Amino acid sequence: MDPSAAASLNTGYVLKDGETFVVANRQGDIEGGADGHFHNDTRMLSRFRLNLGETSPVLLSSYVTRDNVFFVAHMTNRLLPPLGGTSTGEGLVYIKRVRFLHEDRMYERFKLLNYGSEPAHVPLCFEVAADFADMFEVRGSTRQRRGELLPVEVLEHGQVFRYRGLDEQLRTSCVTFSDLPDHVGGSEANFVVTLAPGARRVMFVEVGSEQAPADRSRFRAAAAQARKRMRLRNxxxxxxxxxxxxxxxxxxxxxxxxxxxxxxxxxxxxxxxxxxxxxxxxxxxxxxxxxxxxxxxxxxxxxxxxxxxxxxxxxxxxxxxxxxxxxxxxxxxxxxxxxxxxxxxxxxxxxxxxxxxxxxxxxxxxxxxxxxxxxxxxxxxxxxxxxxxxxxxxxxxxxxxxxxxxxxxxxxxxxxxxxxxxxxxxxxxxxxxxxxxxxxxxxxxxxxxxxxxxxxxxxxxxxxxxxxxxxxxxxxxxxxxxxxxxxxxxxxxxxxxxxxxxxxxxxxxxxxxxxxxxxxxxxxxxxxxxxxxxxxxxxxxxxxxxxxxxxxxxxxxxxxxxxxxxxxxxxxxxxxxxxxxxxxxxxxxxxxxxxxxxxxxxxxxxxxxxxxxxxxxxxxxxxxxxxxxxxxxxxxxxGITIDGAQSEILLDRPQLPVGIDEIVVRRVPIADTHVHLVLKRLNERVGVFVEGPGTDSVSVRIKG
The missing domain is CATH 1.50.10.10 (Glycosyltransferase)
Structure with missing residues (x-):
């Protein structure tokens, strides 16, 4: 279906695991529009934004790791307002944000480090919202009526958002912080982090349909499993x-x-x-x-x-x-x-x-x-x-x-x-x-x-x-x-x-x-x-x-x-x-x-x-x-075709891409074994060499 009526995509980043995916901007913030933390075609979080006081951090760089497991953002502070003392200068507090998905949950870690010579008082404000919009609503469809957004349950360490749909399904999104907020309400959680010169602070956040304590051990265990699973699939x-x-x-x-x-x-x-x-x-x-x-x-x-x-x-x-x-x-x-x-x-x-x-x-x-x-x-x-x-x-x-x-x-x-x-x-x-x-x-x-x-x-x-x-x-x-x-x-x-x-x-x-x-x-x-x-x-x-x-x-x-x-x-x-x-x-x-x-x-x-x-x-x-x-x-x-029944690989008039003189195709599965194919440019022709454990049982033919 043509999605052209939907909100324009940002130039941010995506992660996916199973039935869950996240679309966020380059800082990792979820800001509505096409952004969101989605599960089973429902947006479970429509807003998840980090501010330092009333301003957003300055983005230094961000990326998704090559294996598509982790999103990483490097940020710093703008001029921070004084909290009972002098203000913290711009660019003195370093913030590293790491996010990944595992078994339908979103995990985040925030590391703050003070490079200044004076104590830094860092006001962290997490804006949080869940609209439980259907994917087709996010794409632009208008519904005559929706289900009921239930009152937000405010917990000591976070919030629980609930929505009872017209299909009588109760959908729940729980946001849990490892640290105790100084203030938590239905749409935000606020912290004041005090960092001595050279000191650092690490906080963890989890988002999922079930409540769970966010902490270092859970983050590390889930991160290891997420990377292992992706490596095995790859x-x-x-x-x-x-x-x-x-x-x-x-x-x-x-x-x-x-x-x-x-x-x-x-x-x-x-x-x-x-x-x-x-x-x-x-x-x-x-x-x-x-x-x-x-x-x-x-x-x-x-x-x-x-x-x-x-x-x-x-x-x-x-x-x-x-x-x-x-x-x-x-x-x-x-x-x-x-x-x-x-x-x-x-x-x-x-x-x-x-x-x-x-x-x-x-x-x-x-x-x-x-x-x-x-x-x-x-x-x-x-x-x-x-x-x-x-x-x-x-x-x-x-x-x-x-x-x-x-x-x-x-x-x-x-x-x-x-x-x-x-x-x-x-x-x-x-x-x-x-x-x-x-x-x-x-x-x-x-x-x-x-x-x-x-x-x-x-x-x-x-x-x-x-x-x-x-x-x-x-x-x-x-x-x-x-x-x-x-x-x-x-x-x-x-x-x-x-x-x-x-x-x-x-x-x-x-x-x-x-x-x-x-x-x-x-x-x-x-x-x-x-x-x-x-x-x-x-x-x-x-x-x-x-x-x-x-x-x-x-x-x-x-x-x-x-x-x-x-x-x-x-x-x-x-x-x-x-x-x-x-x-x-x-x-x-x-x-x-x-x-x-x-x-x-x-x-x-x-x-x-x-x-x-x-x-x-x-x-x-x-x-x-x-x-x-x-x-x-x-x-x-x-021009590669593979006949598994005959354990034969045929290369019909092979040509290498422009500017590439050698290609190696590693671990080509065939029958019960695998081979490595090495294709090299030899003047006007392409030579093919076979390596690996299946060399003796797999035949390779070159045509033309």
Whole structure:
């Protein structure tokens, strides 16, 4: 859903652990707007601000550690007012703030140190508030009525905030200080800390749904566990390393962000889509993230497939846009979803998630040879394919289309799901049902994947039927979507059978599916890499010469890193990998300007000498498939595919990124072992060397 109506994001920092995340400014303060301490789609703290008397501290620097566990801010004082004596001069009291999340609780430590030659009297004021706003309220939704904010319970060491929702759920947020405040009220806690010259003072704060004493031992124990858990999760994936320090920073930041965004569910690891708007399980986002990282971390795909199979639709519901066999688009745990004010408690309004789910299963089996998982979810795969076939059979041309069930659902149900993302060349809105071009590619790939998996299970008749259906779909797509006058595919066909003759990046996804013939793929590639599409930083979602083009829009001219990466993978599959190398270079140079963390999207203004990419103000940061795009781009350049059943790694026409002469991919999991791949530039070619414990049992082939 387009979050453009929501408050603009600040340039602060985020932390996430499980179902809890924090968005705060650069000093670590939570000030409302899009800020907050969130749990299960509810803002548990809407304000948590540190003042020194009536002014805020001076920020020296702040950062999140490389592993995304700790937020650290270094601050100092402004001129402090006298408290029965002389005032404390500016810049004499040092304040270090450290924050982390662990098991749905927020922990903070404040260290104060007096560098002055006189005693310092430091008035600390913590402003605290909890509005218990639903995430959709934070994003801009207006409710006719809300539940009841109960009176704040003031404790000796803090406050307890409570809210009884219209869903009859009591939500509680407890703030506890290690030190006894000089004054504590419903909206603040005040301390006067006296520091002798050279003296220091340490205070601890905890925030959670249950009361607990904040102290040093609890902070240290939880911090050690938080770091250990993140380290263990981070070890699961292979690592990419080069001799380029900035390139390595990008790889490590992307890897750390995916680790932070991934929650460990009872079905396995699952990447939540992005912070702040989409920190929840999404179907499409998770499948694409799993595809981006499959060559490095197949366990993520296993967790995604298992979770989505378990939450597959079993009933018809126009409100939820569900139908038996359909794969979930989004799930939410907030009050508004629980009450049915919105359909997103468990929502199925994504036309592409179901074929992408099937396609991921086929890719996972090829990557790992893990037929046991496929057997366990085979009923879900058959039900998903049956849904695809039912929808295609109802379409006159046999296409997979969509039309929302009710106005509360998404009007557009492809990945470009804003209301204005699909239109005719003259700007008209199409009538439904709408068949998107890339969705036909996903359906084609899903049918081929089912055919391949069925053959491995010995079901030859089913395999033949799915393979034939895929070829019929291919023929019809080539006949109906191709625009001979512009050598490109149209974005969609509407309910009247009229082609939306618009040149959009969706065609790059069609290349990724493998549907087009080689001649048409070459024509699409040429245009995607030309100025109307390629901004210099990435591929625009819409060519510059099309109706509704706006580089500042959500889907009509912006650059989405995951979109560019999918296009790069499609381009590389058909022709020279130079196109993928060019797109990787643009993405890397954009990442440098975004502190090595590619956002969900950024504006599509053309790159010029000395310029930087223009940020989109409410983009999620970090975003799972934006982080995963780095790994898909590297794979597209190196041409790596892995056959787990045969314990074989194939490198097809590998190319190294510009300026990088060696890449090492450490601990690539394959079968029951792992190997390290070393790729070196040797004049005009790339040499590949294999190291590690699996060297004797894994074969490596280089093609081209």
């Amino acid at each position: 070890r699961r994936s292979a690592r990419i390393h080069s001799e380029g320090p900035l390139f390595n920073d990008w790889m490590e930041r992307s890897r750390a962000d995916l680790t932070m965004l991934t929650s460990e569910l009872d079905t396995g690891p699952y990447p939540y889509a992005g912070i702040p708007w989409f920190s929840t399980p999404f179907g499409r986002d998770a499948v694409i993230t799993a595809l981006q990282t499959l060559w490095l971390d197949p366990q993520l795909a296993c967790g995604v497939l298992t979770f989505l199979a378990r939450h597959q639709a079993q009933e018809e519901s126009s409100f939820m846009d569900s139908s038996p066999g359909k794969i979930m688009h989004e799930t939410r745990k907030g009050e508004m979803s629980a009450l049915g004010e919105l359909p997103f408690g468990r929502y199925y309004g994504g036309v592409d998630t179901t074929p992408l789910f099937v396609g991921l299963a086929g890719a996972y089996l090829e990557r790992t040879g893990d037929l046991a998982l496929i057997e366990s979810i085979w009923p879900a795969l058959e039900a998903a394919t049956a849904w695809i076939e039912r929808v295609c059979d109802a379409n006159p041309a046999g296409f997979l289309d969509y039309a929302r069930g009710e106005t509360s659902g998404l009007s557009n149900q492809g990945w470009k799901d804003s209301s204005d993302s699909v239109f005719h060349a003259d700007g008209r809105s199409p009538q439904g049902p709408i068949a998107l071009v890339e969705v036909q590619g996903y359906a084609f790939a899903a049918l081929r994947a089912m055919a391949a998996m069925a053959r491995m299970r010995g079901a030859e008749a089913k395999a033949d039927a799915w393979a034939q259906r895929a070829e019929r779909l291919r023929t019809e797509v080539e006949r109906r979507f191709w625009m001979a006058d512009s050598n490109f595919y149209g974005i969609a066909i509407d309910g009247a059978g009229e082609l939306c003759a618009v040149r959009a990046s969706n065609a790059g996804h069609l290349l990724y599916s493998g549907l087009p013939d080689s001649e048409r793929a070459a024509a699409v590639t040429t245009q995607l890499l030309d100025a109307p599409f390629f901004s210099g930083w990435g591929i625009r979602t819409l060519a510059q010469d099309q109706a509704h083009y706006n580089p500042m829009s959500y889907h009509n001219g912006s650059v989405w890193p995951h979109d560019s990466a999918i296009c790069a993978a499609g381009i590389a599959a058909y022709g020279p990998r130079s196109g993928a190398v060019r797109l990787l270079r643009g993405a890397f140079e954009a990442a440098v300007h975004f502190n090595m963390r590619l956002p969900e999207l950024f504006c599509g203004f053309p790159r010029s000498h000395g310029s930087a990419p223009v940020a989109y103000p409410v983009a999620c940061l970090p975003q799972a498939w934006a982080a995963g795009s780095a790994f898909m781009l590297v794979q597209a350049c190196l």
